[in-house]
Amino acid sequence: MKVPTTPENKAKCICGSCPTFTKNSLKVGAFCTLGKSEKTPKMQGCACTTCPVFGEYTLSEGYFCLHGAAE
Numbered sequence: 001m002k003v004p005t006t007p008e009n010k011a012k013c014i015c016g017s018c019p020t021f022t023k024n025s026l027k028v029g030a031f032c033t034l035g036k037s038e039k040t041p042k043m044q045g046c047a048c049t050t051c052p053v054f055g056e057y058t059l060s061e062g063y064f065c066l067h068g069a070a071e
Contacts (some may be wrong), residue, residue, distance in 0.1 A: 001057045003033040003070050012052045019045035020065060031064035032057075041065050 002007060009015055015021045015029035024041035028034060048054050048062035060068045 001059065002069060003053060003057050003059070005030070005033045009033055009053050012056075014047055014051045015065070018047035018065075021047075024065075026065060032059060032061075032070045034069060035064075036068040037060070037065045 010030045010033070013030040015026070015031060020026075020041050020043055021029065023044040024039065026037050026039060028037065029030060031037065032048065032051070042068065043063060046062040048059070048064055053059075057070065061067070064070065
């Protein structure tokens with residue numbers, strides 16, 4: 001399911017606490033809505049499934065920073 005890019009969804013985002021986000025020095029976040037990172041991250045663990053946005057939009061998979069926005 002596509003996740004709308006809204007201030008509310010960005011506020012719920014937990015990308016900043018994700019091991020892949022921090023260990024790869026990623027800068028943005030809300031990858032499930034904005035798309036994959038410009039920098040190709042090395043998988044270091046994924047917090048996507050614990051994010052409120054993930055549950056609210058019944059998303060599957062994870063690593064949106066690597067694979068792109070939810071569709």
